[in-house]
Amino acid sequence: MAHIPDGFLSASVAAGTFGAAGALVAVAARKTQTRLDDHAAPTLGLATAAVFAAQAVNFPVAAGTSGHLLGGALVAVGFGPWAGFLVMTAVVIAQALIFADGGLTALGANVLNIAGAGALLGYAVYRLLTGLAGGGPWSRALGAAIAAYLATLVTGVAAGVELGLSGMAPTHLSVGAMASVHGVIGLAEAAVTGLAVWSLARKRPDLLYRAGADGALKSRPAVVLAGAGSIAIFAGLLSIVASTAPDGLERLAIDLGFADVAKSWGAPLTGYRAWIPGAVGRVVAVILGVALTFAGTAATLRALTRARSPSES
Amino acid sequence: MGFAHLDRYAGRDSWFTSHTSPGQRIWIALAAAFAASLMPAGAWRALLALGVVIALGVWSARLPLAALARRVGQAMPFFLLPALALPVSVPGPTALELGPFSLSETGLLRAIEIVARATLAVSAVALVISVTRATDLLRGLDRMPLPRLVKSSLALGYRYVYLLNDELDRTGRAIRSRMGDASHPRLWRARASSLAHLLLRAHDRGTRIHAAMLSRGYRDRLPTLQPAATVSPVWTLAVAGVFAVIWLGGFIEVVR
Numbered sequence A: 001m002a003h004i005p006d007g008f009l010s011a012s013v014a015a016g017t018f019g020a021a022g023a024l025v026a027v028a029a030r031k032t033q034t035r036l037d038d039h040a041a042p043t044l045g046l047a048t049a050a051v052f053a054a055q056a057v058n059f060p061v062a063a064g065t066s067g068h069l070l071g072g073a074l075v076a077v078g079f080g081p082w083a084g085f086l087v088m089t090a091v092v093i094a095q096a097l098i099f100a101d102g103g104l105t106a107l108g109a110n111v112l113n114i115a116g117a118g119a120l121l122g123y124a125v126y127r128l129l130t131g132l133a134g135g136g137p138w139s140r141a142l143g144a145a146i147a148a149y150l151a152t153l154v155t156g157v158a159a160g161v162e163l164g165l166s167g168m169a170p171t172h173l174s175v176g177a178m179a180s181v182h183g184v185i186g187l188a189e190a191a192v193t194g195l196a197v198w199s200l201a202r203k204r205p206d207l208l209y210r211a212g213a214d215g216a217l218k219s220r221p222a223v224v225l226a227g228a229g230s231i232a233i234f235a236g237l238l239s240i241v242a243s244t245a246p247d248g249l250e251r252l253a254i255d256l257g258f259a260d261v262a263k264s265w266g267a268p269l270t271g272y273r274a275w276i277p278g279a280v281g282r283v284v285a286v287i288l289g290v291a292l293t294f295a296g297t298a299a300t301l302r303a304l305t306r307a308r309s310p311s312e313s
Numbered sequence B: 001m002g003f004a005h006l007d008r009y010a011g012r013d014s015w016f017t018s019h020t021s022p023g024q025r026i027w028i029a030l031a032a033a034f035a036a037s038l039m040p041a042g043a044w045r046a047l048l049a050l051g052v053v054i055a056l057g058v059w060s061a062r063l064p065l066a067a068l069a070r071r072v073g074q075a076m077p078f079f080l081l082p083a084l085a086l087p088v089s090v091p092g093p094t095a096l097e098l099g100p101f102s103l104s105e106t107g108l109l110r111a112i113e114i115v116a117r118a119t120l121a122v123s124a125v126a127l128v129i130s131v132t133r134a135t136d137l138l139r140g141l142d143r144m145p146l147p148r149l150v151k152s153s154l155a156l157g158y159r160y161v162y163l164l165n166d167e168l169d170r171t172g173r174a175i176r177s178r179m180g181d182a183s184h185p186r187l188w189r190a191r192a193s194s195l196a197h198l199l200l201r202a203h204d205r206g207t208r209i210h211a212a213m214l215s216r217g218y219r220d221r222l223p224t225l226q227p228a229a230t231v232s233p234v235w236t237l238a239v240a241g242v243f244a245v246i247w248l249g250g251f252i253e254v255v256r
Helices: A011-055 A072-079 A081-098 A107-133 A137-165 A171-203 A221-244 A246-256 A259-275 A279-311 B015-019 B022-037 B044-060 B065-089 B105-131 B134-141 B148-179 B184-215 B234-255
Strands: B094-098 B101-104
Touching: A011 A072, A011 A081, A011 A107, A011 A137, A011 B148, A011 B184, A072 A081, A072 A107, A072 A137, A072 A171, A072 B184, A081 A107, A081 B105, A081 B134, A081 B148, A107 A137, A137 A171, A171 B065, A171 B184, B015 B044, B022 B044, B022 B105, B022 B134, B022 B234, B044 B105, B044 B234, B065 B101, B065 B105, B094 B105, B101 B105, B134 B148, B148 B184
Parallel strands: none
Antiparallel strands: B094 B101
16 A cells, blocks of 8 residues: 555655665665664574565454555564665565565655654654553654654655655545545554563663663653654644645545545644644644643653552562 | 475576576676666656566566466465555555445556565566576675674574474374364464464574584584586676666656
8 A cells, every 4th residue: 555656756856765765775774883883684584584484474354355564664673674664665675676666766766655754753753652651562663653653644644745746636635635544544553663662661661762872772862853843843834735625635535435544644734724824834833732641641650650660660 | 395496497597597606696696676666657658668578588588477477476464465455555646436435547557566566576586586596585684794603593493493493393293183073272372382382392492503513613604515516797787877877768758
């Protein structure tokens, strides 16, 4: 679903995404090499194999259907953001070149959407939340679950934006459709990632990737600000797209049968629109909303960890 | 599970496989995919010419059409479904009323064109990966401008994916035999926990393998006992040239 096939992207979008993905891959290779030294090759190879194997495990959903893990956030939590990015890049390349899943011309876009959003953005959110709430199994699991959900949603939205920029469909329609679909997929991704991280954090917390030399997860103001800022800006951009033609978005959602999802997804945006007029006001309102949501989540997480910490030795 | 199903048609000798190396075939697939995907809108004759060249390639590779169709068919839903949304979502003069939907002419044409392009690109890729062993593809990829870590991840990932798959299979069987009719939440927890275990084992095994590789003289490059045969790049360049000419022809066709 998230893999863009050949033939869907325009030349400029294909070139732009290839350039951006290539730059990210180069940065990731350098970062990983200096951090993991020569351990990198086998560890990343096994992680790549693990993601492939994990994608073959089916999780039963209602009515006989089933889904599988995408794994970007999970692998970033386990192996670190840049190593996770390289692993997901290898997965995307293998899917295109060995299984013909995802186009060769769309390789740059798919790496950006799946590896970039999955591992890098997923890890940023996870880091932000665990930084605010501490490193216990519960806050790690919840942080990873929220990270996995946002990463999946952004994967879909990014694909929608790229398709829209390529002139495939009006941008608000493609973003709306992709966001609704991935908003649902993300729920399963969040549940599986959260459960897996919870189990990892209880069994072998030493193996979870730890940033910083001392191994302690601390909230660094810069990391927190960068993570919160990027999410807020993203949400603001999304609100522009969603609000320029809400009728079209809802129309497509109804046509495709995602009306309920789209409604719940669009509800906060329409709510904010009521009391602040104008496009700028909308963006400000959404950024404010995201900040409030984050503060709430962090407070809840912190309360949860604090409530549990006396019982844990 | 094994690798065999991927390489069913890879062992055959044919004109195509003896005149190109695996690495060159990746470039051919890339050239075909780019020529098909970036063809300007409305260049129907150029698309047809591209299809003829790819069909010639399939013929010269002695690849059974059923095998090609199976591979293309597997990829088809991924571009057919989004393309189906186009006639509804792209504005333009109405061509057809279909119940609650009105299909626009522009959208309908664009959908047909995109399905044609995607089918051509996928056929070219499917041709190359069907007649090339996965190990050869990975060795061909080794010459591509990619970071060393991505390439070694791919090679080692291929080496160990079925091993981890079998481990997961055994865990899955154990879960089923102990809690086969458990409720979904408990089943999800058990499976997610088995994924966590998988990640742990992958990490530990990676460390062990690395120690073993170092003790055998690993120096940043994965060794091979089969040196790649040198194949003259003449035919690859010729094919890429043909694709480029067809692509330029597409532009001329549209401008006229």
